[in-house]
Amino acid sequence: MEEEEEGEVMGRPHVLVFPFPAQGHINPLIQLSQHLASSHGFLITFVNTEHNHDRILSSNSSSPLPYPNITMVGLPDGLPLDDHTRTADLKKLMQSMEVHMLPLLEQLILDINQGDRPITCIIVDAFCHWMHAIAERTGITSVIGLFPSSAAQFSLMYYIPLLLSTGQVKPDGSIPESKEIITSIPGLPDISVTNLTWNLGNAEANEYIFNHLRTNAKHVNKFDAILFNSYDDLEHEAINALLEDNVRVKPIGPLVLLESYIEECNIAQSNLWEEERECLTWLDDKPQSSVVYIAFGSIAIFSIEELHELALGLEASEQAFLWVLRPDLMNGMPANLPEGFIERTKHRSFFTSWAPQPLVLSHPSIGAFVTHCGWNSTMEGISMGVPMLTWPYYGDQRENCQFILEEWKNGLPLQTIGKPADRKEVEKAIRFLMSDDGVLIKERAANLKEKAIYAINKDGGASFKNLQEVVKHIKSSSSHPTSNIIISMSNT
Numbered sequence: 001m002e003e004e005e006e007g008e009v010m011g012r013p014h015v016l017v018f019p020f021p022a023q024g025h026i027n028p029l030i031q032l033s034q035h036l037a038s039s040h041g042f043l044i045t046f047v048n049t050e051h052n053h054d055r056i057l058s059s060n061s062s063s064p065l066p067y068p069n070i071t072m073v074g075l076p077d078g079l080p081l082d083d084h085t086r087t088a089d090l091k092k093l094m095q096s097m098e099v100h101m102l103p104l105l106e107q108l109i110l111d112i113n114q115g116d117r118p119i120t121c122i123i124v125d126a127f128c129h130w131m132h133a134i135a136e137r138t139g140i141t142s143v144i145g146l147f148p149s150s151a152a153q154f155s156l157m158y159y160i161p162l163l164l165s166t167g168q169v170k171p172d173g174s175i176p177e178s179k180e181i182i183t184s185i186p187g188l189p190d191i192s193v194t195n196l197t198w199n200l201g202n203a204e205a206n207e208y209i210f211n212h213l214r215t216n217a218k219h220v221n222k223f224d225a226i227l228f229n230s231y232d233d234l235e236h237e238a239i240n241a242l243l244e245d246n247v248r249v250k251p252i253g254p255l256v257l258l259e260s261y262i263e264e265c266n267i268a269q270s271n272l273w274e275e276e277r278e279c280l281t282w283l284d285d286k287p288q289s290s291v292v293y294i295a296f297g298s299i300a301i302f303s304i305e306e307l308h309e310l311a312l313g314l315e316a317s318e319q320a321f322l323w324v325l326r327p328d329l330m331n332g333m334p335a336n337l338p339e340g341f342i343e344r345t346k347h348r349s350f351f352t353s354w355a356p357q358p359l360v361l362s363h364p365s366i367g368a369f370v371t372h373c374g375w376n377s378t379m380e381g382i383s384m385g386v387p388m389l390t391w392p393y394y395g396d397q398r399e400n401c402q403f404i405l406e407e408w409k410n411g412l413p414l415q416t417i418g419k420p421a422d423r424k425e426v427e428k429a430i431r432f433l434m435s436d437d438g439v440l441i442k443e444r445a446a447n448l449k450e451k452a453i454y455a456i457n458k459d460g461g462a463s464f465k466n467l468q469e470v471v472k473h474i475k476s477s478s479s480h481p482t483s484n485i486i487i488s489m490s491n492t
Contacts, residue, residue, distance in 0.1 A: 012069075013478035014043040014117050016109060016140075020125040021049040021077065021097070022087050023298035025148045026056075027376050028229040029125065031255040032146065037069035040471055043117060047105060049097070050074035051081055059275070059354075075104045087299055091208045102130060109138045120478040126154075126226055127212075129219040142477035144470065145223040149375040149396040151230050151238040151251065152188055152403060156197060157213045158220055158247065159185045173198050173210025187241025189407065194417055195398040220247060224473065229253035229379055231455035231463045234408070234448065250466040254383040256358050256376075257456045258467075276352045279322055280359060283350075286320055289367035292430060293360055293386075295324040296372040300393035301331045306421045308338050310370075310391075310414075313426025315341060319434055320348040322366075324355050361386050368433050370414060373397040373404065382410070385449030387441045389414040389429055410445040412438075 017033050019025045026048065036042040048056065053074025078100030079086050079093065086093045112119055119140055124131040126145030135143045147154045163169040168182055175193045182191040193199070198210040220226065228251040232239055235251070242249045283291060292314070296302070302310075307330065314321055325335045342349070357377070361369060361384035369381045370389045378400050381388050388411030392401040404411040412429045415421050432438055455463040 012041055012043050012117075013120050013474045014045070014112075015121045015123055015474060016112075016119045017044055017046045018105070018122070018124045018128060018131065019048065020127045020148070021052050021093070024374050024376050025125050025127065026052065028148055028253075028255050029123065029146055031258060032123070032227075032252075033070055035255075035258045035467075036471070036474075042069065042474065044070040045073060045108075045112065045119070046070055047073045047075060047108070049077040049101065051077060051079070051083075051086065054081065073108065075101050075108065077101045088301075089205075091205055094208075094212065098130065102134065106134050106138060109134065109140070113138065121474045123227075126220075126223065127216060129212075129216045132219055132222045142224055142474070143222070144225050144227065144474075145220075146227040146229070148229070150378075150400060150403070151228050151235040151242065151249065153197060153375070153396045153399055154226065154228065154249070155185055155188055155238050155242060156182075156191065156399065158217050158242070160210075160214050160217050169210075172207045173214075174203070174206070186245065187238040189402075191399060192402065195402055197396050197399070199398075200394055223248065224477075225250050225470065227252050227470065229255045229375065231452060233451040233455060234382070250470060251455075252463050252467040252470065254379045254452050254456060254463075256380050256383050257453065275354055275356045277356055277359075279350050279352050279355050280363065283322065283360070283363045283365045286365035288364045289434075290320055291365045292317075292319050292321040292368045292370060292389075292434065293355075293366050294321060294370040295355065295357060295377065296326075296329070296391070296393065297374040297377060298326070300329075300372045302329055302335070304330065304336050306415075307335055309421035309423045310426055311338050311341050313423035313430065315345055316423065316427040317430040317434075318348075319367075319430055321345075322350045322352070322355070322360065325351055325353060327353055358384070368430065373400040375400060378404065379452075382408075382445070382448045383452045385446045387411055387433055387438065387445040389433060391415040392417060408444065408448060410441060410448055412441065 015033075015036065017029050019029045030046065033044045033046055037044050053072060056072070077086070077093065078096035109119055121142040121144065122131060122135055122140055123144045123146060126147040132143060135141070160169070162185065163182065164171065166184065167176070168179060169175060175196070179193055182193060182196070185191070198206050198213060200206050200209065225248045228239070228249060230251045230253045232251050239249060239251055294314075327334055329335045342351070358380050360366060361380050366386055368389055369386045370391060371377045371381060373390050373392045374397055388404055390401045390404055390411050391414045392398045398417055401413070405413060412433055414426055414429050433441060455461045458464050
């Protein structure tokens with residue numbers, strides 16, 4: 001019996017999964033990995049930076065990691081382990097990774113391939129274009145990319161050559177002074193120049209990220225497929241335009257809803273902070289749709305002025321709220337709230353350092369989501385049908401915010417880029433959305449949820465069909481490791 005089980009394991013596909021080292025990039029890849037391991041029996045080697053690997057283990061110290069068939073590996077990125085601000089300087093982090101981590105990653109693959117369970121496929125964050133060279137040197141012919149943001153955001157990257165050729169963007173990523181709107185990207189509405197991913201407020205950082213994205217765009221067609229944590233009904237125009245341009249894209253989301261199909265019935269924990277689940281008990285005592293949930297992801301930083309305006313607007317709204325206050329929310333320091341704020345709101349507030357967000361958003365007492373508009377948070381809010389109050393910080397969040405407000409219309413702005421935070425505007429938006437005045441927004445949010453659930457439904461959902469095709473491709477790669485089989489470009 002033991003020999004038979006060992007033979008079964010040896011015949012399984014073995015997938016190496018590599019995310020860019022940020023929480024928003026780790027989440028979708030661990031959700032996909034958990035599905036492949038639990039529902040299909042794949043072997044997974046999941047590689048994080050040593051810094052993130054240690055943090056994930058630490059945040060789950062109170063319970064075992066529920067990762068059947070998944071081996072978690074940490075490799076040094078070249079930065080000090082106690083440097084918890086590494087994502088604040090993406091240029092330094094990425095350059096350090098290229099020098100210190102990538103050789104170790106290549107050696108890891110070679111070492112694994114010397115054993116009886118060699119890597120047969122790589123699924124990599126599509127932000128990491130250099131994986132193609134590593135795959136080629138290690139003899140792995142199947143590389144699949146998962147883009148960690150929206151299809152629209154991918155299009156913005158993919159069509160950088162078009163923006164350069166039409167003079168809408170300069171070679172260093174800067175924008176001509178008279179330019180306010182980016183136009184003519186296939187499948188996208190006009191995009192404000194303030195919403196460009198690489199517009200980070202620092203010319204040197206802007207140019208570095210722009211060049212990185214430009215290089216990524218050149219490598220797109222080397223992937224067997226590009227996967228999106230999205231669904232066709234949500235981003236049909238962008239997805240269809242890419243397919244018409246012969247880009248092998250596959251929406252397989254919302255990935256957060258895949259957890260209902262996992263045979264082990266375990267939610268994969270990939271958090272860099274330890275979850276505090278006491279907030280769920282607090283929510284149980286609250287009326288339906290009565291609580292405002294506030295969370296700004298893993299990177300966003302607030303000034304004391306912004307934090308105070310948000311807090312005082314919340315207080316004036318008279319709504320119950322659950323607020324995630326990361327320990328480093330104020331540029332590495334704990335949040336400094338207005339004097340007396342906690343005491344004045346204690347009868348209707350709950351504060352936590354990190355929450356189980358999908359469970360919070362699916363709780364019936366949640367009525368609105370104050371969000372930084374990171375793509376994972378956006379998809380989780382959409383999947384749970386929660387209307388959003390937007391407060392974007394940087395990167396893709398501003399374009400995601402534009403789609404929430406102007407395309408899907410399932411939210412209201414709480415703060416506008418380039419304008420100071422205003423407690424009166426915060427109060428006004430919360431009151432509007434939590435009252436009957438916000439009924440149309442709530443209806444649109446509920447409709448998006450319905451379509452999201454259907455997309456991932458195993459009885460005909462387009463995302464589920466796409467995912468099954470990806471699974472079939474990985475199995476084929478395992479059976480024919482030297483052949484480069486391409487996934488069909490049709491969006492089923």
